[in-house]
Amino acid sequence: MKLIIQIPCLNEAETLPTTLAALPRRVAGVDVVEYLVIDDGSDDGTAQVARQWGVHHVVSHRRNRGLAAAFRSGVDRALAEGANIIVNTDGDGQYEGGDIEALVTPILHGQADIVIGDRGVSENAHFSPLKRLMQRVGSGVVQHLAGTQVSDAVSGFRAISRDAAQRINITTEFSYTTDMLIQAGRKRMAIATVPVRTHAAARPSRLFKSIPRFVMHTGITMARAFTAYKPLRAFVGTGSLIAFVGMVPILRFLWFWMQGDGSGHLQSLVLGGALLVLGTLVAIMGMVADLVAANRKLMEENLVRTRKLEDMLAAMQRDREPGRTSATAPRRKDAA
Template sequence: MRLIIQIPCLNEADHLPATLAALPRHIAGIDTIEVLVIDDGSNDNTAEIARQWGVQHIVRHRRNRGLAAAFQSGIDRALAAGADIIVNTDADGQYEGGDIADLVQPVLRGEADIVVGDRGVADNVHFGPFKRRLQRAGSAVVRRASGTTITDAVSGFRAISREAAQRITITTEFSYTTDMLIQAGRKRLSITSVPIRTHRTDRPSRLFKSIPRFIMQTGVTITRAYTTNNALRVFVGLGLLLLVIGVLPVARFLWFYVAGDGDGHIQSLILGAALLMMGTLVAVMGILADLIATNRKLLEATLFKLRKLEERLDAGVDSEAKRDIDDRRSAQDAEILPIPSRRGG
């Protein structure tokens, strides 16, 4: 069982050594633990620090592409490196490295596909009152959108099984946390959480520059992810709402028309007709969007099968190469060993 711990980094040369030092070296049930650092366009020596600390895998972006892209790059590299479990953590030391052992246990036991580290937002001493309320409200929205029970939706400390990592592709450009949960909930993956410890971080967030910007970008991410995975419900629901609203001014015009006073209320008829047409068009858009979403599911299923096929081919090539090496060694041994001479009795 191979565990790869991935760490997305942006100018983390000062904090990375302490984060690497806190990572576990041995976990029961895990045969190999490796580290993967994703340097997302840093302008310091983050990648060099990673090399000095013996990090086995390093991915470098030529320019900053954002946390979501760095996370996806890490997942792709970890899968290519043969990871059975992937753990994502931050480089700023917010999460306790020793808790990785607890984080991977539900995956090791086959109880979950994704495990999210729960920071205990409601009473976390490192969060201010406003941040606590904001995190709880955001997690409630994500739970509703994803159909999960996760109480800390934006926690970046999480463990992912190989199969779950193969089935999820991050599409947002801001943060992977909410997009990942909504996709996982839609695909009926098993998601759970475990309590974790956190540490205070003094440096400002590299993900967002202000709370209003964070709220706006997170809201856009949630809306986009939910709409992508529930297109029919969103567009048909909106279309029906417009149809209902459109019926009201039409009914108003008909009321006055029957009463013999329809000439003065033609605006209600025009407004109602416009709303009815808009509602119909939006509902049709929902049907088309659902067809596109269905096509996306087929593409994702094809991609998943392709990844599985690549694994089998790689395993076959490795096995064949190993057999070829063994055959060569046997041939060499046969040449080296002396042939016993026959003596007549």
């Protein structure tokens, strides 16, 4: 049983050593613990610091590609390295490394596919009142879209089983957190939460430059996920609403027409007819999108089968390599 703890980083050379020092070297029920750093285009030597501290795997992006891309790169590398469980944490030391064992325990016991670290948003002293409000509202929306009970949907501190990682396909370019949960909920994966400890942020977030920007991007991600997984409800519902609104001016025209004054209200008939046509077209778009969604499910099933075949081939290749042994835990570098 191998656990790989991945850390997406952007200019974290200063805080990364502290984060690495706090990570567990051993976890009950796990045979091998390895670390993976994803350097997302840093210009402060983050990758070099990771190697100096004995990190087992380092993935480097030539330029900054964003948190979602860094997360995807990390998961792909972890799967290629044979990880049975993947834990994602931050490089700024926000999350308590000692809680990783609590994160992976439900997966080890077969109780969950994905485990989210709940930061206790409503009572967390490190969050401002506005951030607490936004977290509660956002988590409530994600719970509705995913059909799950996750009180801290945007927490990046999470554990993922190998099977879940193979079945999740992150499509957003902003943040993977909500996209992953909505996909997992729609794919009927078992999602659990465990309380985790947090520390005060060492620096402002590099994920978003302002609260309105964060709200906008998160809203777009949720809307895309909703239309992708519930196209009939999204488009047919919208089309029906437009058509219903279109009936109002048509009924108005008919009322005046029965009163003998229809010629003076043709604009109501034109407007209502246009809205009816628009509503019908939107509903048809929903039917087409539903067919596309069905085709996407088939493609995702084929992708999972392909990934499992690649796992089998990689395992066979590793077995053929003479003298191959599991990597040991990274060294703890003493302070100068």
